Amino acid sequence: MNSKPTIHDIAKALGIDSSTVSRALNDSPRVSQKTKKKIIAKAQELGYQRNLLASNLRKNVSRTIGVVVPRISRYFFSSAIQGIEEAAYLAGYNVIICQSLEELEREQKIVEGLIANRVDGLLISISMETLNYNHLQAVINSDIPLVFFDRYCNLQGCSNVLIDDFNCGFNATEHLIQQGCKNIVHFSGPQYLKIYENRLEGYKAALKKYEVTFQHIISSKLMEVDGYNSMISALEAHPNIDGVFSANDVAAVGAMTYLKAQQIKIPDDVAIVGFSNEPISRVIEPALTTIDQSGLKIGEKATALLLNYIANKEASNETQTVMVDSNLVIRSSSKKMI
Amino acid sequence: MNSKPTIHDIAKALGIDSSTVSRALNDSPRVSQKTKKKIIAKAQELGYQRNLLASNLRKNVSRTIGVVVPRISRYFFSSAIQGIEEAAYLAGYNVIICQSLEELEREQKIVEGLIANRVDGLLISISMETLNYNHLQAVINSDIPLVFFDRYCNLQGCSNVLIDDFNCGFNATEHLIQQGCKNIVHFSGPQYLKIYENRLEGYKAALKKYEVTFQHIISSKLMEVDGYNSMISALEAHPNIDGVFSANDVAAVGAMTYLKAQQIKIPDDVAIVGFSNEPISRVIEPALTTIDQSGLKIGEKATALLLNYIANKEASNETQTVMVDSNLVIRSSSKKMI
DNA sequence: ATATAAAATCCAATCGATTGTATATTAGCA
DNA sequence: TGCTAATATACAATCGATTGGATTTTATAT
Numbered sequence: 001m002n003s004k005p006t007i008h009d010i011a012k013a014l015g016i017d018s019s020t021v022s023r024a025l026n027d028s029p030r031v032s033q034k035t036k037k038k039i040i041a042k043a044q045e046l047g048y049q050r051n052l053l054a055s056n057l058r059k060n061v062s063r064t065i066g067v068v069v070p071r072i073s074r075y076f077f078s079s080a081i082q083g084i085e086e087a088a089y090l091a092g093y094n095v096i097i098c099q100s101l102e103e104l105e106r107e108q109k110i111v112e113g114l115i116a117n118r119v120d121g122l123l124i125s126i127s128m129e130t131l132n133y134n135h136l137q138a139v140i141n142s143d144i145p146l147v148f149f150d151r152y153c154n155l156q157g158c159s160n161v162l163i164d165d166f167n168c169g170f171n172a173t174e175h176l177i178q179q180g181c182k183n184i185v186h187f188s189g190p191q192y193l194k195i196y197e198n199r200l201e202g203y204k205a206a207l208k209k210y211e212v213t214f215q216h217i218i219s220s221k222l223m224e225v226d227g228y229n230s231m232i233s234a235l236e237a238h239p240n241i242d243g244v245f246s247a248n249d250v251a252a253v254g255a256m257t258y259l260k261a262q263q264i265k266i267p268d269d270v271a272i273v274g275f276s277n278e279p280i281s282r283v284i285e286p287a288l289t290t291i292d293q294s295g296l297k298i299g300e301k302a303t304a305l306l307l308n309y310i311a312n313k314e315a316s317n318e319t320q321t322v323m324v325d326s327n328l329v330i331r332s333s334s335k336k337m338i
Numbered sequence: 339m340n341s342k343p344t345i346h347d348i349a350k351a352l353g354i355d356s357s358t359v360s361r362a363l364n365d366s367p368r369v370s371q372k373t374k375k376k377i378i379a380k381a382q383e384l385g386y387q388r389n390l391l392a393s394n395l396r397k398n399v400s401r402t403i404g405v406v407v408p409r410i411s412r413y414f415f416s417s418a419i420q421g422i423e424e425a426a427y428l429a430g431y432n433v434i435i436c437q438s439l440e441e442l443e444r445e446q447k448i449v450e451g452l453i454a455n456r457v458d459g460l461l462i463s464i465s466m467e468t469l470n471y472n473h474l475q476a477v478i479n480s481d482i483p484l485v486f487f488d489r490y491c492n493l494q495g496c497s498n499v500l501i502d503d504f505n506c507g508f509n510a511t512e513h514l515i516q517q518g519c520k521n522i523v524h525f526s527g528p529q530y531l532k533i534y535e536n537r538l539e540g541y542k543a544a545l546k547k548y549e550v551t552f553q554h555i556i557s558s559k560l561m562e563v564d565g566y567n568s569m570i571s572a573l574e575a576h577p578n579i580d581g582v583f584s585a586n587d588v589a590a591v592g593a594m595t596y597l598k599a600q601q602i603k604i605p606d607d608v609a610i611v612g613f614s615n616e617p618i619s620r621v622i623e624p625a626l627t628t629i630d631q632s633g634l635k636i637g638e639k640a641t642a643l644l645l646n647y648i649a650n651k652e653a654s655n656e657t658q659t660v661m662v663d664s665n666l667v668i669r670s671s672s673k674k675m676i
Numbered sequence: 677a678t679a680t681a682a683a684a685t686c687c688a689a690t691c692g693a694t695t696g697t698a699t700a701t702t703a704g705c706a
Numbered sequence: 707t708g709c710t711a712a713t714a715t716a717c718a719a720t721c722g723a724t725t726g727g728a729t730t731t732t733a734t735a736t
Contacts, residue, residue: 057692
C-alpha cells in the first residue's frame with residue numbers, strides 16, 4: 001500500500017504488457033486510442049506517477065541543470081535563480097543550486113560534482129577568483145552544454161546572457177558628466193572579469209567622448225568595505241573628486257557611508273552612481289542612482305538558451321551572446337541641482 | 339570513449355564480477371582488502387564515478403530534499419537556503435528549491451510535485467495563504483519526513499526550527515516601552531501564521547507587564563506598501579502614536595517612508611522596531627532597530643534535523659521544536675535621547 | 677589427509693521505465 | 707476465402723548499481 005504503483009501494476013490490472021503501458025503514457029502512436037484511454041484511466045485510478053529515476057536512468061539523462069553563482073544571498077543572483085527556477089520548472093527540469101562564495105577552489109569542486117551528477121546542462125556566473133578555466137573546459141569536454149550569465153569568460157563553445165556592460169558603463173559616466181562632474185573615479189572589480197573590463201571601457205569611452213581628462217580607477221572585490229576604503233584612498237589621492245561610478249551597488253553604499261561620515265554632501269560635493277539596482281539602493285539616503293539589470297530576465301533567458309542546447313545538441317555549435325536590456329535609474333545620489 | 343565507465347567496465351578489466359566491484363566501492367566486509375585495493379585503483383584509473391540515478395533507483399531513495407520558501411529573493415530565505423545547501427551538500431544530498439510566492443495554490447502544486455519526485459525529505463516555510471494543510475498531510479502520509487522552519491504550523495508528526503518569536507516580540511516591545519513610548523502600534527501578519535501570532539502575543543505580554551494600556555494591531559501581508567498604508571491608518575485612528583513594532587523589516591521600511599514624507603521625526607516622534615535584520619535595515623536612515631534572526635543557522639539546523647529523520651525514520655516519532663537564538667539589534671530608529 | 681568452518685567471490689534477480697524486435701491481430705483487397 | 711499489408715500488442719534486453727543466496731576458495735582443526 002505504501003509503495004507507489006508502477007507501470008507493471010497498471011499492466012497487471014489490465015492484463016496487458018508493461019511496455020504498452022509505457023508507450024500509452026508517453027502517447028506513442030503504436031498504441032490504439034482505445035487502450036490508451038483504458039490505461040490512462042487506470043493510471044489515474046491507481047494514482048500512478050512516473051518514477052523519474054528509472055525513466056532518466058533508462059534515457060541516460062538527469063533532467064537536472066546545475067547552477068553556480070557566487071552567492072545566493074546577493075539580490076541580483078537570487079532573482080536570477082528565481083528566473084532560472086521558473087523556466088526550468090516549466091520545462092520539467094530540476095535545478096541544483098551551488099555557490100562558489102567567490103572562491104575558485106570551491107567553484108572547481110562544485111563543477112566536478114555537477115559533472116559527476118550528470119547534470120544535463122550548466123549555468124554559471126563565475127567567481128571573482130576564476131582565472132583558470134580548466135574546470136569549465138571539462139564541462140565542455142563532457143559534452144554538457146554550458147551557458148554563462150552575467151559574469152562570463154570567453155570560452156569556445158559557450159553562449160552568454162549578459163547586459164551591455166560597456167553601454168551601461170558609458171551611460172552611467174555620461175550621466176555624471178552631464179550633472180557637471182569633472183573628476184570621476186571608477187570603482188572596478190577584478191580586471192580579468194569581462195563584465196568589469198567592459199564597464200571600465202564604457203567609463204573610459206564616455207570620458208573620451210566628452211573630453212574629460214581626469215581618470216582614476218580603483219580595483220577591488222567590491223564588497224562594502226572595499227567601497228569604503230576605495231573612497232578614502234581616492235579622496236586622498238585626489239581631494240577634488242566630485243563623482244563616483246561604482247561597478248556595483250554594495251561598494252557604492254560603502255563609499256556613501258564614508259562620505260556621510262565625513263559630512264561630504266551627496267550629490268552636491270560628490271555624485272554617485274552604482275550598478276545592479278539592489279533593493280538597498282532605493283532605500284539608502286540619498287537614494288542611489290544605479291543601473292537596473294533584471295536578474296529575473298537574465299535567468300529566464302539563460303535557461304531558455306540552455307534548454308534549447310540540451311534539446312538539440314547540434315545547436316551548441318552556434319554559440320551566441322544574448323543581451324538583456326538594462327537601464328539607468330536616476331535617483332537623488334547623482335542629481336545635482338545645476 | 340564518451341560514455342562514462344561503469345562497474346561492469348571495471349569488472350571486465352579485472353576479470354571479476356560487477357557485484358564484487360560494487361561491494362568493494364561500498365567498502366563491504368564481503369570483499370578482501372587485496373581485491374578492494376585493486377578495484378579502487380582501477381576505478382581511479384578509469385575515472386569511474388558512480389551513477390547516482392542507478393544507485394538511487396535500486397536503493398529506492400532520491401538523495402534529494404525539497405525546500406519550499408515563499409520567495410527566494412527575500413534575504414532571510416536566501417540565507418536560510420545557503421545554510422540548507424551547505425548542510426545538504428556535505429551529506430551528499432541535492433536540494434530542490436521552490437517558491438510559493440505566498441500563494442497556497444502554487445504551494446500545493448509544488449508539494450505534490452516534490453512527492454512525485456520522491457524527495458527523501460521536505461523543508462518548508464509556509465506561505466501567507468496556507469490555511470489548509472492537506473498537501474502537507476499528504477507528505478506525512480507518504481512517509482516523507484517534514485520539517486518546518488520559521489513559518490510553521492502545528493501538524494502532528496513534524497518538527498520545527500524557529501526562533502522564539504514570543505520572546506522577540508516581547509523584547510522588541512519592551513525596548514520601545516523603555517525608550518518612553520506609551521502608544522505602540524503593532525503591524526502583524528496573517529493571524530493564522532503562528533510566528534505572527536507569537537510575535538503579537540509577545541507584544542501584548544510586554545504591554546501587560548509594564549501596564550501600558552494602549553494597544554493597537556494592524557494585520558496585513560507586511561509588504562512595503564502594507565507598512566506604508568498601515569502607518570497612515572494607524573495615525574489616523576490614533577494621532578498620538580509614538581512607537582511601531584513591525585513584524586518584519588520590509589513593512590517597517592514602508593512605514594518609515596511615510597513618516598519621513600510627513601516630516602514626522604524618527605525616533606523622536608515615532609520610534610520603530612522591525613524584525614529579521616534584513617540588509618536594508620542597516621542602511622536605511624535612521625538605521626532600523628530589528629530582531630536579528632540568522633537564516634543561515636536556521637537553515638543548517640533544519641537540515642540537520644531533517645537528515646537525521648531521513649537516516650532513521652523511527653526518530654520521526656519524536657518530533658521536536660528547535661529554537662535558534664536571535665537578539666534585538668538596537669539602532670537609531672528607536673533610540674530616543676531621553 | 678579429510679572434514680568443517682570461514683572467507684571471498686560469483687550468479688542472478690531487482691529497482692521502474694524504455695525501446696528494438698518479434699508476434700499476433702485486424703483490415704483491406706483480389 | 708485467402709493473402710498481404712497495416713496495426714496493435716507482447717517479449718525481452720537494457721540503463722547501472724545493489725543485494726540475497728549459491729558457490730568456490732582458503733584456512734583451521736581433527
